[in-house]
Amino acid sequence: MTAEIPENYDPSHYDRPSVTVDVVIFSLVDDDLKVLLIKRKFAPFAGMWAIPGGFVRIDESLETAAARELAEETGVTDVYMEQLYTFGTPGRDPRTRVITIAYFALVPYDAVRHQPGDDAAETSWFSMFDLPALAFDHREILAYALTRLRYKLEYTAVGFQLLPDIFTLSELQRAYETILSEKLDKRNFRRKILAAEVLEETGKKKRDGEGRPAKLYAYRADAVAEVKTRRLFP
């Protein structure tokens, strides 16, 4: 395809990098944005925490590989997941050239089956706002994942993906506030989220704690995920 590497050259003969997927698994716990990390047992970066990931098998798609990693760590399938970015700087893994395709997943905490310790590997949820020492370039990947998640919250209805199937508007608002690290106005929030027509009332009410019971809402399966942005040019 290029002058140096003719297109008829069989690509299987090339010196090839390793390819992995890493999955940034977000969840909301106790009004905090958490990410699931794995403690490394071996060098390099032994004892440090890392984003769950693994090698892409030779005959599986990238999405399948990412979904497999997610399921291995959390037992969860069928959640919101999207490709984040591909990181491939030489030297990011000191052992050999490793290119990683990073994904991020939004997991409702009540759907997580494997709790930390279930698996052989030690895993734990960490606050995104209080991270431990991280292996490789994983701090950079997490920073980028948070930026993308915040950005995405502002023009899509992706926030629901972190909550249970049914939820109250106050819970949804707290989710947005937690992720954006910012207080939102209750009346404006409700008006806007209802105007987007992505929610439907379930008819049920949540009566657990103190105070007036709250209406429970569900995400409308038929809703368009992407809310049209206001455009820069008419």
Add this chain to the structure above:
Amino acid sequence: MTAEIPENYDPSHYDRPSVTVDVVIFSLVDDDLKVLLIKRKFAPFAGMWAIPGGFVRIDESLETAAARELAEETGVTDVYMEQLYTFGTPGRDPRTRVITIAYFALVPYDAVRHQPGDDAAETSWFSMFDLPALAFDHREILAYALTRLRYKLEYTAVGFQLLPDIFTLSELQRAYETILSEKLDKRNFRRKILAAEVLEETGKKKRDGEGRPAKLYAYRADAVAEVKTRRLFP
């Protein structure tokens, strides 16, 4: 990192996919959005057109590989380029497993040195709105690239990257109209682009064709590239 593939396993022993970069090279020619393609001489897809690309060398970064491909095909360096998406469905290349990290570049046509035919490989500019038969999954990659470019135009000032160093507001407007496939209002366009404060007058005027000479503008090097989007939540 996973149950099946222990983290202490040396990744260099794995059965590894090939990794390429493909660069979607956009330019504006005669008020049309063009993309540079290469004619394939060998199987698979012999005679079909393809996005320029090549293997990532074992010790170069992905960005370097993409910039190298761009320079080989156009002679251009230092233009706007960003990572688009990573495509890795098994079978997208019938020879072997190939994962490609796609980039897109915005190239002012007057900067292109290698014209079609300069190189050994046959290259040609095609209208994005009238594409030939394409090899591999390259039609899908181009469709995604166009979507991203259009999207990006709406909330950033990236349109300049397709024009010469100095340009008139009418030329800029025509660039936006061409890419978006949509007429824009002249007064609103001018008001908005000037309000963004990313342009500066050069003092020069363009007097070539008919009509009143137009002021020539330049992109302000110190301008912030990303224009703040209106947010969905306050």
Add this chain to the structure above:
DNA sequence: ACAAAAGTGTTGAGAGTACACCCATGC
């Protein structure tokens, strides 16, 4: 009855949109 959280409207400011005519030059 009181504590706690849910729920609800209005107003002012700023941005978006639609729309039509005069200006400077070359021929």
Add this chain to the structure above:
DNA sequence: GCATGGGTGTACTCTCAACACTTTTGT
């Protein structure tokens, strides 16, 4: 002087942002 493209302002609408009190329940 006329054809050609460049350049300019205003009024209406709509969305955003700020702001405080009433309602429903459990104890």
